[in-house]
Amino acid sequence: MNISDIAKMAGVSPATVSRVLNGNARVKESTRQKVEEIIGNSNYSPNQIARNLSNGCNRNVAYFAPDVENPFFSKILHGITGMANTLNYNIFMIGTDEDPELEHRKLMDINRSEFCGVIITPVAEDDAATAAALKELSQSGLPIVLIDRDIQNGHYDGVFSDDENGAYEAVKLLICEGNRKIALISGPPASRPGRKRKEGYLKALHEYGIPVRDDYIINGGFKEDITYEAMKKLMALDDPPDSFFSSNNQSAKGVLRYLKENHIEIGRDVTLVTFDDIPELVYAGIDITVVDRPVMEMGSEAMRLLDRRLQGRRGPNPEKGIGDDVIQRSIVKTSLIVRGSERIQRRKAKGKK
Amino acid sequence: MNISDIAKMAGVSPATVSRVLNGNARVKESTRQKVEEIIGNSNYSPNQIARNLSNGCNRNVAYFAPDVENPFFSKILHGITGMANTLNYNIFMIGTDEDPELEHRKLMDINRSEFCGVIITPVAEDDAATAAALKELSQSGLPIVLIDRDIQNGHYDGVFSDDENGAYEAVKLLICEGNRKIALISGPPASRPGRKRKEGYLKALHEYGIPVRDDYIINGGFKEDITYEAMKKLMALDDPPDSFFSSNNQSAKGVLRYLKENHIEIGRDVTLVTFDDIPELVYAGIDITVVDRPVMEMGSEAMRLLDRRLQGRRGPNPEKGIGDDVIQRSIVKTSLIVRGSERIQRRKAKGKK
DNA sequence: AAGAGGAATGAAACCGATTTCATAAAATGA
DNA sequence: TCATTTTATGAAATCGGTTTCATTCCTCTT
Numbered sequence: 001m002n003i004s005d006i007a008k009m010a011g012v013s014p015a016t017v018s019r020v021l022n023g024n025a026r027v028k029e030s031t032r033q034k035v036e037e038i039i040g041n042s043n044y045s046p047n048q049i050a051r052n053l054s055n056g057c058n059r060n061v062a063y064f065a066p067d068v069e070n071p072f073f074s075k076i077l078h079g080i081t082g083m084a085n086t087l088n089y090n091i092f093m094i095g096t097d098e099d100p101e102l103e104h105r106k107l108m109d110i111n112r113s114e115f116c117g118v119i120i121t122p123v124a125e126d127d128a129a130t131a132a133a134l135k136e137l138s139q140s141g142l143p144i145v146l147i148d149r150d151i152q153n154g155h156y157d158g159v160f161s162d163d164e165n166g167a168y169e170a171v172k173l174l175i176c177e178g179n180r181k182i183a184l185i186s187g188p189p190a191s192r193p194g195r196k197r198k199e200g201y202l203k204a205l206h207e208y209g210i211p212v213r214d215d216y217i218i219n220g221g222f223k224e225d226i227t228y229e230a231m232k233k234l235m236a237l238d239d240p241p242d243s244f245f246s247s248n249n250q251s252a253k254g255v256l257r258y259l260k261e262n263h264i265e266i267g268r269d270v271t272l273v274t275f276d277d278i279p280e281l282v283y284a285g286i287d288i289t290v291v292d293r294p295v296m297e298m299g300s301e302a303m304r305l306l307d308r309r310l311q312g313r314r315g316p317n318p319e320k321g322i323g324d325d326v327i328q329r330s331i332v333k334t335s336l337i338v339r340g341s342e343r344i345q346r347r348k349a350k351g352k353k
Numbered sequence: 354m355n356i357s358d359i360a361k362m363a364g365v366s367p368a369t370v371s372r373v374l375n376g377n378a379r380v381k382e383s384t385r386q387k388v389e390e391i392i393g394n395s396n397y398s399p400n401q402i403a404r405n406l407s408n409g410c411n412r413n414v415a416y417f418a419p420d421v422e423n424p425f426f427s428k429i430l431h432g433i434t435g436m437a438n439t440l441n442y443n444i445f446m447i448g449t450d451e452d453p454e455l456e457h458r459k460l461m462d463i464n465r466s467e468f469c470g471v472i473i474t475p476v477a478e479d480d481a482a483t484a485a486a487l488k489e490l491s492q493s494g495l496p497i498v499l500i501d502r503d504i505q506n507g508h509y510d511g512v513f514s515d516d517e518n519g520a521y522e523a524v525k526l527l528i529c530e531g532n533r534k535i536a537l538i539s540g541p542p543a544s545r546p547g548r549k550r551k552e553g554y555l556k557a558l559h560e561y562g563i564p565v566r567d568d569y570i571i572n573g574g575f576k577e578d579i580t581y582e583a584m585k586k587l588m589a590l591d592d593p594p595d596s597f598f599s600s601n602n603q604s605a606k607g608v609l610r611y612l613k614e615n616h617i618e619i620g621r622d623v624t625l626v627t628f629d630d631i632p633e634l635v636y637a638g639i640d641i642t643v644v645d646r647p648v649m650e651m652g653s654e655a656m657r658l659l660d661r662r663l664q665g666r667r668g669p670n671p672e673k674g675i676g677d678d679v680i681q682r683s684i685v686k687t688s689l690i691v692r693g694s695e696r697i698q699r700r701k702a703k704g705k706k
Numbered sequence: 707a708a709g710a711g712g713a714a715t716g717a718a719a720c721c722g723a724t725t726t727c728a729t730a731a732a733a734t735g736a
Numbered sequence: 737t738c739a740t741t742t743t744a745t746g747a748a749a750t751c752g753g754t755t756t757c758a759t760t761c762c763t764c765t766t
């Protein structure tokens with residue numbers, strides 16, 4: 001069942017049916033009704049592939065996420081698909097499993113004809129292959145939108161969070177609560193969030209005149225297991241820290257596991273604040289003070305940016321689109337959810353240390 | 354840059370270029386090399402849309418998930434995308450937000466021309482609209498693969514888990530540990546997992562001659578907040594239960610939150626076993642005995658089933674495909690991860706921690 | 707050397723839409 | 737009423753591939 005079948009049944013030409021389908025052209029009211037009736041009675045639906053070919057465009061967006069199972073990216077995905085739903089895009093999901101090589105390969109597979117845009121959280125900020133692939137896609141006319149992580153020398157639209165300030169506020173809170181021996185479980189240095197959060201940590205220390213100890217700064221790689229190992233090193237120091245700022249949710253899990261296994265108690269022995277909320281812990285009765293951000297919103301905003309960019313491309317549409325001479329960067333604000341893990345409960349604790 | 358450009362540059366016809374691109378046809382070695390060289394030097398890549406149109410097929414699969422943020426579905430998604438990657442399919446993600454109406458609408462949007470198959474965990478098993486939409490898609494030739502939840506009167510391929518036995522083993526364990534007042538936080542009755550898990554619970558009680566108390570069976574709807582409210586009712590009974598079997602991970606969160614807020618301690622006051630693991634709780638030092646299953650595997654298996662079905666469609670290919678006279682149903686086994694929450698620690702009660 | 711058979715290739719139809727352009731029909735104006 | 741403009745519609749080109757079918761070109765027999 002195709003457009004000519006309908007045309008025949010309605011006694012008109014395919015062109016006329018096409019015009020009816022697309023609503024815009026000028027068709028006599030009586031003809032329109034006849035055609036619409038025929039279509040209504042049939043189970044015809046236009047072949048989207050043929051349309052895409054003819055129009056030279058589509059509404060398919062590829063979304064690259066490094067870790068499909070990380071709740072952070074689930075929320076992003078939720079935001080993206082929600083907005084895609086209202087803006088009428090299709091989201092194709094590509095999990096890169098934190099593997100730069102896989103990411104690069106899948107990026108090379110992206111076919112301009114099949115997709116109209118790419119939303120990506122790159123595995124690594126400094127991966128030359130990925131950077132080159134993105135550049136090529138971009139130059140061929142495919143808009144790119146970054147989420148959370150940046151790309152070196154790439155000037156793409158993107159949605160980020162106010163990482164530095166978020167970290168700064170968190171560490172400031174730790175300081176204000178009297179903590180001095182504050183360790184930083186940092187993220188990968190070659191990633192925007194890793195770098196910025198470290199800067200926030202440093203800024204807070206400087207502001208309060210607390211000397212920075214290099215041995216208190218250790219890379220947790222945004223990973224649970226790496227952080228777990230990092231914790232071992234930290235706690236083996238002659239003068240170990242008693243307060244921790246963890247750079248993301250996975251790191252926090254590593255910290256928690258280490259503390260748990262070594263019977264170190266938050267609020268009694270140490271304090272902890274982390275970037276990114278871990279809602280499950282609340283059910284577990286573990287109240288961790290966290291730097292939260294509107295993650296789902298980051299996803300929907302990315303989709304919105306992409307849409308604006310595409311609107312701009314489809315033709316100069318000053319109201320809706322945006323020109324290629326402007327780069328869109330949205331920064332979402334972080335907020336501190338204070339739950340008490342930043343404070344040592346000296347009075348209530350019976351065994352003090 | 355299209356196939357005719359390449360053809361011109363190589364001094365051959367588009368047909369020949371096409372044959373080279375598709376590898377299969379008989380082309381003289383020297384011609385093949387010439388064409389391949391030209392293509393290699395250009396940045397040409399075939400228009401996938403045009404190919405799809407011409408071939409009348411594509412490799413796009415739509416995946417419908419009711420709750421994008423639920424770790425269970427994240428794992429499924431991970432499994433699907435992983436296998437899609439190796440089998441060369443694109444996964445188009447649709448979140449239905451547990452909304453039957455949205456689900457139905459998006460199903461109606463699925464265009465036979467744009468997709469070659471659907472993988473879905475339907476919101477409700479007994480939703481007439483969704484059932485009708487699936488039937489229509491299926492009859493129009495689109496293969497459907499169900500995951501975890503079933504559809505009434507729909508005979509589709511699917512991947513499920515051994516829900517009844519999983520629940521049975523869990524409740525049996527509770528019984529063996531001496532628990533007698535065992536409550537069931539059930540799932541929606543109109544869902545296969547909800548139903549089967551309840552059957553497992555009943556089977557265990559019957560087997561051990563424990564009378565079934567209707568007031569101990571309450572619907573948590575596979576949701577955290579509903580379960581939380583359900584817990585209030587349960588604990589308000591004259592003779593409240595002291596042992597809980599929760600039907601899924603979200604329910605377990607509801608139970609945990611209630612217990613936490615009311616200072617009821619697992620292992621001291623009550624026992625708890627749940628369907629589906631919640632890895633985060635381990636980091637929190639909460640050790641819950643759970644019915645686990647290879648969730649990621651369920652996703653990849655669904656993708657595999659779909660592929661086999663499509664292979665069968667593309668032509669009778671006895672080795673790889675499967676005929677339409679066979680329905681494929683894969684049941685993954687559950688396994689009990691025993692962590693101690695099923696046992697009241699009478700002796701050690703005060704001694705430890 | 708001629709005919710047969712097979713391999714290599716191109717012309718053209720096709721997939722199912724959209725869109726331009728030309729034309730027929732209707733509406734308008736003088 | 738006739739010329740002019742406007743509106744409605746269809747024929748045909750197009751998007752970028754694949755595939756059938758016919759043709760040409762070899763190679764091999766006899």
